[in-house]
Amino acid sequence: MKNKYIILAAVIVVAVAGFFASKSFSGAKVNYKKHVLTKGDLEVRILSTGTVQPQNRLEIKPPIAGRIEEILVDIGKTVKKGQILAWISSTERAALIDAARAQGPQEVKRWQALYKPSPIVAPIDGQIILRNVEAGQTFTTSDAVMVMSNRLTVKAQVDETDLAQIKLKQTVEIRLDAYPDQMIEGRVEQIAYEAKTVSNVTTYVITVLPNNTPDFMRSGMTANVVFTVDAKKDILLVPNEFIKYDNGRANILVEDEKNEPVSRELKLGVSDGKVSEVLSGVDEKQTVVLEIKSKEAKASSPFSPMGRSPRRGGK
Numbered sequence: 011m012k013n014k015y016i017i018l019a020a021v022i023v024v025a026v027a028g029f030f031a032s033k034s035f036s037g038a039k040v041n042y043k044k045h046v047l048t049k050g051d052l053e054v055r056i057l058s059t060g061t062v063q064p065q066n067r068l069e070i071k072p073p074i075a076g077r078i079e080e081i082l083v084d085i086g087k088t089v090k091k092g093q094i095l096a097w098i099s100s101t102e103r104a105a106l107i108d109a110a111r112a113q114g115p116q117e118v119k120r121w122q123a124l125y126k127p128s129p130i131v132a133p134i135d136g137q138i139i140l141r142n143v144e145a146g147q148t149f150t151t152s153d154a155v156m157v158m159s160n161r162l163t164v165k166a167q168v169d170e171t172d173l174a175q176i177k178l179k180q181t182v183e184i185r186l187d188a189y190p191d192q193m194i195e196g197r198v199e200q201i202a203y204e205a206k207t208v209s210n211v212t213t214y215v216i217t218v219l220p221n222n223t224p225d226f227m228r229s230g231m232t233a234n235v236v237f238t239v240d241a242k243k244d245i246l247l248v249p250n251e252f253i254k255y256d257n258g259r260a261n262i263l264v265e266d267e268k269n270e271p272v273s274r275e276l277k278l279g280v281s282d283g284k285v286s287e288v289l290s291g292v293d294e295k296q297t298v299v300l301e302i303k304s305k306e307a308k309a310s311s312p313f314s315p316m317g318r319s320p321r322r323g324g325k
Contacts, residue, residue, distance in 0.1 A: 042271065043300040047292060050247050054239040054282050056175060060166030060218065062186070062231040064139065064159030065199075070095070072130060075150045077104040078143045079127050083156075085141050089132045095156060096143075097127040104148075136160040139229055162227055163199065164218040166235040167206075173214050175239045176201060182218050183236040189226055196220040198237070240280050246288040250281065252300050263299040264292055271299040 080097040083089060099107065103125045110117040140157035149155055164184055168176060176198060184194040200217035207213075218235060220227070253276065254261050260278050263271040279287030292298065 041302045043302055044265075045249060045252060045298050045300075047246060047248060047288070047294055047296050047298060049244050049294055050285075051241075051243045052245060052247060052280060052282060052285065052287060053241045054175075054280050056168065056172045056237040056239060058166040058168050058216070058235045058237065060164045060216075060233045060235050062162055062227060062229055062233055063165050064161070064229055065163045065217070065219070066134070066136075066160045067139075068134060068136070068158045068160075069154035070130060070133070070156045070158060071151060071154050072098055072128075072149060073151065074098075074100045074128065075148075076100040076128075077148045078145050078155070081141070081143070081145055083138050083141075085138055087138045089136065089138065089158075091132055091135050093132045094129045095132055095138070096130045098130060098149075099127050103127065130155065132158065134158065134160050159229065162220070162223050162229060164196065164220070164233045164235060166216045166218055166233070167213040168216050168237075170205065170212040170214060173201070176216055176237060181238045183238070184218065184220060185234045185236075186227065187232040187234070188228075192224065192226070194220050194224060194227070195222075242280065242287065245279070246292075246294055247285045248276070248288050248292070248298065249285055250283070252298050253278070253286065260291075262292065263301065265297040265299060271301070 076099045078096060079099050081095070082097075083093075083095050089095065106121050106125060107118060110121045136158045137160075138156055139159050141155070142153065142157075143149060143155045178198050178201065180198040182196040182198060184196050186192065186194070196218045198216060199219040202215040202217075205212050205214055216235075216237075248262065252262055260276040261273050262276050264274050266272045274291050276291035277289040279289050281287065
């Protein structure tokens with residue numbers, strides 16, 4: 011019987027100790043973070059990456075097989091539609107000219123006068139971005155002797171969740187990885203109708219056209235693209251961390267006349283993800299409050315002398 015009473019007493023002591031210990035850990039201390047509302051400027055932007063590509067990449071293939079006699083343009087040269095890019099000889103002409111050279115200069119001049127070379131002309135206005143042949147080199151009708159582009163664009167990948175904010179003619183900033191200090195202004199030229207899905211992420215290709223293509227811009231370069239969705243000046247702003255949502259409604263705590271936090275419903279405008287525009291609900295210079303709850307850790311036993319609350323007055 012004595013052992014039973016001892017066991018029962020021990021169980022009661024453990025239970026009481028557990029109760030007081032749980033109470034000592036359950037106390038939640040509430041701190042407040044404060045912010046005074048001010049006005050400022052807000053720009054809503056979408057960031058993306060892309061690649062510089064020709065809008066129209068055109069391979070120039072000769073209509074006949076033969077040999078390049080003379081090249082008149084080099085890579086990077088801007089040309090007009092109909093401009094002569096090179097002179098070529100057909101396979102038959104090249105053979106006749108080579109045979110005439112064995113007979114002397116006069117024979118060569120005679121055959122050159124009788125059998126004129128054929129020109130390769132630019133089919134569009136644009137720039138020569140690639141040259142695959144040199145003078146004296148032979149080619150076939152399937153060989154692209156040169157490649158042209160009418161203008162360079164940036165093909166940017168935009169997530170489907172941001173697509174609704176992209177509009178035609180929208181202002182865009184372009185920065186090339188090779189020239190990060192050079193900002194190139196552009197505009198949205200085309201929005202793809204078909205999506206691309208990679209690793210379960212759905213994106214759309216946005217074609218961005220630079221307002222002025224700099225000389226250092228090259229096809230294949232990597233670019234960082236910033237789409238300006240909205241820009242507002244001198245508007246009331248609130249940090250997003252202070253905003254709480256309840257059933258789709260935005261609420262915020264503000265200090266009243268007694269410096270006590272009270273809830274107010276907000277009407278919000280645009281947001282850049284960090285701060286939001288306030289349309290109504292609070293005023294400029296008003297103090298908003300954010301509750302920060304933290305647990306009070308009291309690990310010592312309530313039965314030990316160190317676990318007792320300190321006495322006031324030194325006794």
